[in-house]
Structure formats: C-alpha cells, structure tokens
Amino acid sequence: MGELRLMKGNEVIAEAAIRCGCDAYFGYPITPQSEVMETLMAREPWNQTGMVVLQAESEVASINMVYGAAGAGKKVMTSSSSPGISLMAEGISYIAGAELPCVIVNVQRGGPGLGTIQPSQADYFQSTKGGGHGDYRLIVLAPASVQEMHDFVGLAFELAFKYRNPAMILADGAIGQMMEKVELGEFVARQTTEQVDAQYGSWATTGKKKSRAKNVITSLELDSALMEQNNLRFQEKYRKMQQDEVSFEAIRCEDADYVLVAFGSSARICQKSVELARAKGIKVGLLRPITLFPFPSEPIARLAKQVKGFMTVEMNAGQMIEDVRLAVNCAGERNPVHYFGRLGGIIPTPGEVVEALEQKLIGG
Amino acid sequence: MDVKDIIKEENLVYSKPSLLSDKITHYCPGCSHGVVHKLLAEVIEELGIQEKTIGVSPVGCAVFAYNYIEIDWQEAAHGRAPAVATGIARVDPDKVVFTYQGDGDLASIGTAEIMHAANRGENIVVVFINNAIYGMTGGQMAPTTLLGQVTATTPCGRDLERNGYPLKITELIGQLPGAAYVSRQSVHTPAAVRKCRKALRKSFENAMAKKGTSFVEVVSTCSSGWRLSPVEANKWMEENMFPFYPIGDIKDGQKAEAGDFMQQNLKN
Numbered sequence: 050m051g052e053l054r055l056m057k058g059n060e061v062i063a064e065a066a067i068r069c070g071c072d073a074y075f076g077y078p079i080t081p082q083s084e085v086m087e088t089l090m091a092r093e094p095w096n097q098t099g100m101v102v103l104q105a106e107s108e109v110a111s112i113n114m115v116y117g118a119a120g121a122g123k124k125v126m127t128s129s130s131s132p133g134i135s136l137m138a139e140g141i142s143y144i145a146g147a148e149l150p151c152v153i154v155n156v157q158r159g160g161p162g163l164g165t166i167q168p169s170q171a172d173y174f175q176s177t178k179g180g181g182h183g184d185y186r187l188i189v190l191a192p193a194s195v196q197e198m199h200d201f202v203g204l205a206f207e208l209a210f211k212y213r214n215p216a217m218i219l220a221d222g223a224i225g226q227m228m229e230k231v232e233l234g235e236f237v238a239r240q241t242t243e244q245v246d247a248q249y250g251s252w253a254t255t256g257k258k259k260s261r262a263k264n265v266i267t268s269l270e271l272d273s274a275l276m277e278q279n280n281l282r283f284q285e286k287y288r289k290m291q292q293d294e295v296s297f298e299a300i301r302c303e304d305a306d307y308v309l310v311a312f313g314s315s316a317r318i319c320q321k322s323v324e325l326a327r328a329k330g331i332k333v334g335l336l337r338p339i340t341l342f343p344f345p346s347e348p349i350a351r352l353a354k355q356v357k358g359f360m361t362v363e364m365n366a367g368q369m370i371e372d373v374r375l376a377v378n379c380a381g382e383r384n385p386v387h388y389f390g391r392l393g394g395i396i397p398t399p400g401e402v403v404e405a406l407e408q409k410l411i412g413g
Numbered sequence: 414m415d416v417k418d419i420i421k422e423e424n425l426v427y428s429k430p431s432l433l434s435d436k437i438t439h440y441c442p443g444c445s446h447g448v449v450h451k452l453l454a455e456v457i458e459e460l461g462i463q464e465k466t467i468g469v470s471p472v473g474c475a476v477f478a479y480n481y482i483e484i485d486w487q488e489a490a491h492g493r494a495p496a497v498a499t500g501i502a503r504v505d506p507d508k509v510v511f512t513y514q515g516d517g518d519l520a521s522i523g524t525a526e527i528m529h530a531a532n533r534g535e536n537i538v539v540v541f542i543n544n545a546i547y548g549m550t551g552g553q554m555a556p557t558t559l560l561g562q563v564t565a566t567t568p569c570g571r572d573l574e575r576n577g578y579p580l581k582i583t584e585l586i587g588q589l590p591g592a593a594y595v596s597r598q599s600v601h602t603p604a605a606v607r608k609c610r611k612a613l614r615k616s617f618e619n620a621m622a623k624k625g626t627s628f629v630e631v632v633s634t635c636s637s638g639w640r641l642s643p644v645e646a647n648k649w650m651e652e653n654m655f656p657f658y659p660i661g662d663i664k665d666g667q668k669a670e671a672g673d674f675m676q677q678n679l680k681n
C-alpha cells in the first residue's frame with residue numbers, strides 16, 4: 050500500500066507529477082486550479098527530482114514553453130481552467146500537428162467568457178472535438194475522484210508518449226477543490242539525458258549528432274500532397290486510440306432498464322442517483338466514460354440492445370449527449386436519449402437527476 | 414573540368430560554412446535573411462556547438478530557416494519563439510538555444526513573449542530581423558514600419574494618427590535587467606557583415622556562459638516588400654532606416670544581480 054494522504058484534487062495533480070518523473074511544468078494562475086502551481090512551488094521539486102516549475106507570463110506562453118520542452122523529448126505539462134485553455138488553443142493545435150507528447154490539465158469553470166469560477170463541464174466539445182484549428186484530437190481523460198486526479202497524471206503521460214499526442218485531463222472545479230483520501234504512487238526517477246536521447250533521439254531536439262540527420266519539430270508542410278499524408282497518419286492514430294484505449298466504468302448496468310451516462314463530477318452525483326432510484330424500484334445503471342476521447346461508443350451501443358433509454362447528466366447544456374446519440378443510432382438502435390443538466394457553475398443534486406429521469410424517460 | 418581543378422586548395426580564401434545546407438533558399442534576391450543565416454552557421458561552427466545548438470524558427474519568411482542550417486530545430490507559432498526557447502533552455506540547460514524572428518513576429522504579435530523572456534534573463538540568443546515590413550504575407554505594415562512608409566496596408570504611407578509610432582523594441586529590451594547584450598547591426602556591406610558576425614558570436618558566447626539574454630537586431634532589407642531592386646533597397650535602408658534605427662551596441666554586460674533589486678527591508 051502506498052502513502053495515504055488527505056488532499057485536494059489540484060494538490061494531488063502536482064504531487065503525482067513530481068512522483069511520476071515529470072520534467073517540467075509551465076503555467077499561469079487561474080481559479081479554480083491555482084493550487085496546482087502553488088503546490089509545486091511549495092514542494093520545490095527542483096531540489097528533489099530536478100523538475101522545472103515556471104510561472105509563465107500567460108497561458109499563451111505556458112503552452113509554447115510546453116511545446117519547446119516537449120520537443121526536446123521531455124515529460125512536460127501545464128494546467129489551467131477554461132478561459133486559459135481557450136488561450137492555449139493555437140499552441141495545442143501546433144503540438145498535435147508537430148506530434149509532441151504532453152499533458153494538459155483543464156479544471157473547468159463555467160463560461161462563456163469570464164463566466165464563473167464555479168465548476169462546469171462546458172468544455173466537453175472544446176476538449177473532445179479539437180478546440181484549436183485543424184483536424185486533430187486530444188486524448189481526454191475524465192477523473193471523477195481525487196484518486197483518479199492522481200492516477201491519470203501518469204496514465205496521461207503514458208498515452209501521450211505512446212501516441213506522440215497531447216493528452217488532456219478534463220476535470221472541473223469540484224474535483225479540483227474537493228479533498229479526499231488518496232494513495233500516492235511511488236517515486237519514478239526522471240529520465241536522464243542519455244535515456245531521452247536513446248528513446249526519443251530519432252525525433253526530439255536532443256542536439257544534432259554527426260551520426261543522424263537533423264531533427265526538426267514542425268507542423269508545417271506546404272506541399273498539399275504531403276500534408277494530406279500527415280493528416281491521414283494522424284487520423285490513423287486516432288482510429289488506433291479508438292480501438293485500443295477506450296476506458297469506462299459501468300455501475301449496476303447488468304439488469305438496468307435505464308442508464309445514466311455521466312463523467313467526472315456529475316458521475317459522482319449519478320452514483321447516488323442510481324441508489325435513490327433503485328430504492329424506488331427503478332432499475333437504473335450508470336455508464337461513466339473515463340476516456341472522453343476515444344469515446345466509449347461500443348459499450349453504449351451494446352447497452353442500447355438491453356435498456357429502455359439513456360439520459361446524459363452533464364454540467365453543461367447537453368454536449369456529450371451528441372456522442373451518446375451517435376453511439377446508439379450508429380448501432381441501428383432507436384432508444385430515446387435524453388439530457389439533464391445544470392449550467393453556469395451549478396452542480397445537479399442526486400434527487401434532481403432521479404426526478405428528471407422519471408419525467409423524461411419513464412413518465413414520457 | 415571539375416570545380417576542384419579550378420579551385421586549388423592552396424588558393425582557397427573562402428568557403429561555405431559546413432553547417433549551411435546545399436538547399437537553395439526560398440529567399441528573394443537582395444534579402445538579408447540569407448546573409449544572417451550564413452553568419453549563424455559560421456558562428457555555430459566556429460564555436461564547435463553544432464551538437465548543442467537548438468534553433469527556433471519563427472512564422473515569417475524565415476519559417477524555413479530549419480532547411481538551411483544543419484542543427485536541430487523547432488518551428489514556433491507566430492511570435493512565440495521566445496517561449497518555445499524558454500521551454501527548451503529550461504529543461505536542457507546544457508543546450509545553446511536561439512530564436513530567429515522577424516519584426517512582425519517579435520515586435521507585434523510576440524511582444525509579451527520577448528519582453529518576459531528577456532526580463533527573466535533566459536540564457537538564449539535572439540536574432541531579430543527588422544525589415545520594417547511583413548515580408549511573408551505580402552508587405553503589410555509592421556510595428557517597425559517608418560512614418561510615411563508605403564506598405565500594402567498603408568498605401569498612403571504610415572500615418573501617425575491611424576497607426577501610431579514605429580516601435581524601437583530593441584531600445585526597450587536594452588532597459589531590461591535580464592538582457593546581457595543588446596545590439597543593432599546590419600549586413601549591407603562586407604564591413605557591416607563582419608561586425609554583425611562579431612555581435613552574434615558574442616551573443617552565443619554569452620548564452621554558453623549563462624550571462625542572460627543576448628539580443629541582436631539586424632536592420633534588414635526586403636526588396637520585394639519595399640518594391641525596390643536589391644541595390645535600391647540597400648540605399649533606401651541606409652537613408653531611411655539607419656537614422657531612425659542607429660547601428661551599434663545598446664547594452665553590453667550581463668544580467669543584473671538579484672542584490673541590485675532586493676528590497677533591503679522586505680518583510681513577508
């Protein structure tokens with residue numbers, strides 16, 4: 050058993066980064082995730098593991114520092130909240146286009162605009178459909194507990210390097226701010242310069258040796274025929290993710306007549322809703338996507354053969370519902386798919402969810 | 414007859430720097446970019462730091478700088494080269510990192526990144542090509558465009574009321590405590606080329622010695638953007654740019670010590 054601690058979600062992101070051998074963090078303060086950098090600065094990992102932590106002048110600078118350090122073959126991350134992620138969009142697109150691994154944490158708050166500092170899931174589209182310009186995808190992981198905030202840092206790096214693609218941890222203000230018991234991982238040593246060179250020397254800017262051609266990190270290709278090839282290669286990579294990396298949790302779905310689909314904080318709420326509904330004699334299950342991209346379309350399609358209907362529960366105006374409908378309809382099924390959610394930083398209550406379920410699916 | 418038969422080893426007085434690739438550049442005749450590339454290749458070769466040097470190319474005409482100098486490169490988003498260079502230099506402090514940026518890239522869209530990188534005293538070299546115009550996008554006004562200068566977006570000449578003043582960003586950088594060496598050079602004559610190369614060499618030495626940010630502006634020509642012949646462009650630059658952007662060192666030293674800035678009685 051690893052070390053047990055009571056920690057905030059944001060703090061544990063920092064602790065997990067240090068422990069998994071992260072080389073650098075670049076960020077800019079924004080509520081509700083400022084504790085990530087504050088914790089890192091207080092921990093002074095440069096004295097322990099040599100990890101670099103730098104407060105940048107903006108999110109634009111942060112993400113471009115991430116680009117530089119990732120291009121050098123390092124394990125590098127940033128974190129922000131919704132408006133800051135919007136500002137990073139161009140940089141994230143460059144990182145995807147140059148095929149660099151990195152981890153981006155979005156502790157979402159309500160928008161649009163400056164919006165609110167309260168929790169939200171309104172960046173689902175932005176995270177899962179691209180966000181910046183061009184045809185690219187992020188690997189998107191949605192933690193629903195402080196433990197998962199910890200575990201997904203290492204996992205996100207693993208996937209990011211496996212596919213040489215940016216990975217996002219899509220949390221929200223509630224998970225970032227809440228405290229829970231967490232089991233911390235063992236310390237993994239940062240990679241040495243020699244290890245980085247041996248593993249990533251074929252593409253990273255580790256310094257041009259006489260023995261190899263120069264490495265160039267770029268997303269630019271003016272020859273359309275070659276640029277099309279690049280795009281096709283990216284699409285192939287995304288297809289492979291869809292095939293191999295889908296992750297989800299199914300709670301009491303075996304005998305369910307109705308299934309709630311929810312991720313992150315709202316999935317936590319829905320766990321309680323499932324209990325409340327079952328106490329009333331309604332057989333409800335919960336399907337919780339852990340990877341939002343790749344989306345668990347197949348498990349949803351399988352459930353569609355069994356259940357009477359689905360309801361997504363989202364802290365937004367209904368974004369993931371589109372992917373659930375696609376999953377159901379593309380499987381040739383016609384189950385009703387409804388949405389219930391609260392907006393602007395309001396977290397739905399378990400009771401509200403059951404009420405909505407009764408109204409929309411059962412009564413309707 | 415082979416070229417070796419014509420040029421005898423003992424008669425050789427000049428050769429192409431070995432780090433300059435054989436690729437034909439995409440630059441227009443009379444453009445300063447090519448000369449500055451050659452100087453960079455020479456300096457990196459001279460200092461023997463090919464295996465340690467990482468270049469960061471901009472968005473602008475020099476975006477393809479990575480095709481011409483045989484080192485590892487990263488291509489940055491428009492204006493963000495100093496942030497990209499910061500990322501590299503921070504995780505790989507043994508590397509010598511330089512950015513190569515135009516005036517639109519550095520002095521307009523990327524003003525924040527260059528100011529803060531230099532203010533942090535990042536151990537990087539910044540090569541700043543000031544041709545008073547946006548070359549790549551077809552000759553629009555740059556922040557450094559002179560008052561009265563005709564460009565694609567100032568067809569009647571840059572107007573003070575509409576467009577504000579030409580920006581002397583190099584002088585601003587010279588004010589920052591993180592800057593070690595700040596200089597303005599040009600490459601329009603053999604003598605100027607030699608001086609520019611000295612400035613570049615000093616900058617790379619500073620980066621190796623971790624003295625802070627070294628910044629070399631090269632007042633440059635853009636004959637295509639200016640709609641002039643290469644010879645006319647040089648003349649136009651001498652007559653119009655040099656009076657406003659005087660050539661010479663602005664700061665030569667190293668970044669300030671913390672002691673110069675600490676409040677004596679700072680209490681937390």
Ligand SMILES: Cc1ncc(C[n+]2csc(CCOP(=O)(O)OP(=O)(O)O)c2C)c(N)n1
Pocket residue numbers: 472473474475491514515516517518519542544546547548549550555
């Ligand atoms: C975000 C963004 N905005 C605008 C552009 C279009 N753009 C490409 S190069 C350039 C200006 C380049 O001018 P300068 O930096 O002076 O370099 P030069 O081409 O003159 O060498 C612009 C505006 C872009 N690529 N990205």
